[in-house]
Amino acid sequence: MAQFEDFDDQEVYNKSQLLALTDATRNFVIEFGKEEAHIAFNLDDGDVKALLEKVPEVEKPVRWINVWSPNKQTKLVDALAERYKFSPRLLAVIKTAPPPPKQHNDDNHTGHHRPGTAQKDDVEANSSLRSSQLSSSSYAAMSTGHYDIAKLMINYHSVDIGTRFLCIGANWMHELSPSTLDDSIIEEGKQQPLWSWLILCDDNTVISLHEDPGVLMDPLHLRSIRNNTFSVMSQLSNHGHFTADPISIQSVRQAVDSNTLPGLPGVERASNLFYYLFDDWRAVFFTMSAFRKRLEALQTEILDDMTRRSYKAPNISIIPRLHILGRRVRQMQHLFEGYKNLTLRILESSSSTVRGGSNLTTGLSTSSRNVILAQSASTRFERLGDRLTLLILSETEEFLAEKDALINTASFSTFYFNINAQKDSEATARLTRSATLLAKLSVLFLPVSLMTAYFSVQIPELNNYTSRDYWYTFAVIISLSILALFFFSRLLMYITETLDSGVKSTGKYLSGALSHVKRKTAKKIGKEQ
Structure with a gap:
């Protein structure tokens, strides 16, 4: 049997x-x-x-069983x-092993664009490569396992109601540390979705x-x-609850007993424990804050580009970054809509609970009347x-x-939706430049060629030159x-531009003079008639 220890003991709390x-x-x-809390770690199936x-026990009516990696503890x-x-x-799904993480090759990583790096590869070759990679990834995504569906549809969730339990399952997003991500744009702001089940049982067990x-x-x-689980666990000890940040206080163990549920000790605390395990508000707050910071950074870059010097190339990395940000926001929007639906399902399940003390049944279903969700929860x-x-x-x-507004800005429309034309102009x-270089080289060696031809002329009067004369002349x-x-190339360019502008001015003058003569002639003919 596992050894339970007093969770209110400072040493046990630190070790836990x-x-x-x-x-x-x-x-x-x-x-x-x-009044009491006891904790035990690493229980086996016999202990459970x-x-x-x-x-x-009457002093400890609530039980929380937390399991990490249930597929390894079948x-x-x-x-x-x-x-x-x-x-x-439900049992088979819980025992299912998640697929191994995909291994990405950085050299062939689809969408692996580095900021400020020009794409010098052939466009058609890149398109073929991406098409083949997308085809292979689409084939791999055809699996219909539970975790494959959960990864493919981020807002996928489940509600299972039994005779002795209420179970909800959903993806929870977890922030990835920078050291686990590469510097590609597709990895920017990426989070890891992990599935969790929360089960409220009829005997005050969560x-x-x-x-x-x-x-x-x-x-x-x-x-x-494990941040949210760690926070809830810590506050089940007096050492963690009374030292928590005020906005992070979770009243589970310290919840006031409800007078509407007499004779059922622990219902209030078990229901609140179920709620706080569901409400991971820190992850939501950090996600929204990260979205705001990235959107403001992109806005600054796009608006600053309106005053960009003409000789500076536009930052084309903004396009994929803005696309990835929009995709992340839409994914999280779908996820939060799934959470909203889960709260509605939970509330619908408990909507017919009789709050009075004369009847302690709930409306989870006609066959699950022993699962009670307290009014406070x-x-x-x-x-x-x-x-x-x-x-x-x-x-x-x-x-x-705001993302759509940034896309519709004049600067963005001008510089970022004409990238193909820009690449053509760069080519x-x-x-x-290559043709100009060849022309300059030809001009450079043309006088030398003429000089060499002069020294090669077979005329008796010109045969007295020495090699020193040749190289000095060269x-x-x-x-x-x-x-x-x-x-003189810049001078020639200036003269050419001056002549060009002079020709244009002369043309405009002659055109105006000709039109003036035509008007006078037309007036004279009109008077004569």
Whole structure:
């Protein structure tokens, strides 16, 4: 049997915080009430079976069972399923192993554009490469496993109601540490979705199961993934609750007992625990804040480009960055709409709960009347739904509107939707420079060729030149050619432009004079007639 320890003990609390952020930790169980809390880590299936058969103590009526990587602890999951009558489908899905992470080759990474780097490869070759990669990735995405669907449709979620449980499942987004990302634009602001199940049972037990994230190279990534679980766990101890930031306080163990549920100790705390595990507000706040910062940075770059010097090339990396940002915002918008739907489903399930003390049934379904969601938790879910609608979803709409406004700016339309024309003009300019260089080389060596021909003439009077005379003459002529080429070329350009403008002015003058003569002639003819 697993050894439970007093969670209010300072030493146990410190050790528990370290274990919760250790990759080797598989699970933990906390039994708590208003006055006491005990915790145990790394229970096996035998420990869990013995624990479930034991009647909870009056002082500790609430039990929280947290499991990381349930696909690696199938016997433990079987014990939970047998106790709370999980459906065969739900049990099979929970025990499913997630697919291994895809390995990307940086050299052939689709959409791997680095800021400020010109794309010098052939366009048709790149198009063929991308098409082949997209075809292979589309074929790989045809799998219909649970995790494949969850990764493909970020807002995918599930609600399962049984005789002894209410289970919700959804993706939760986790911020990736910078060290795990490369500097490609497609990775900018990327987050990792991981699936979690939250289960509220009829005996004041709350079960949380979290998808296996795979091998993590950065400890900060593990902290990001377990951040909300770590926060809720810490505040179940008096040491964590009373030292928490005021805005982060989660009243689970310290919840006031409801007078509307007499004879059912622990319902209030189990319901609030279920809510706080669902409401990961920190991740939402950091996500929206990151969107705002990236949008403001792109706005500054686009507006600054309106005053860009003509000799500076436009920053074409803004196009994929703005596209990726819009895609991320739309994904999160769909995810938050899924959360909104989950809150509605939970509230609908508990809407027929009789609040009075004479009847303690809930409206989860006619066959699940033992699963009770306290009124305080229902109120919190209602407020969460309002926040999702009024704050989060409205903010994502504003982000998308600002993104569209940036696309419609004159500078963006002028410089960023004519990239193909710009590339064509750049290619033409390169060809022009090459032709100009060849012409200059021809002009440079033409006098030398004439001089060499002069020294090669077979005339008796011209046969007395020595090699020194030839090389001296060569040096003088090549020097004069270089001076004429690089110093008089600008003068010739100026003379050419002056003559061109003079010709245009003369043409305009002659055209005006001719039209004036025509008008006078027409008037004279009119008078004569």
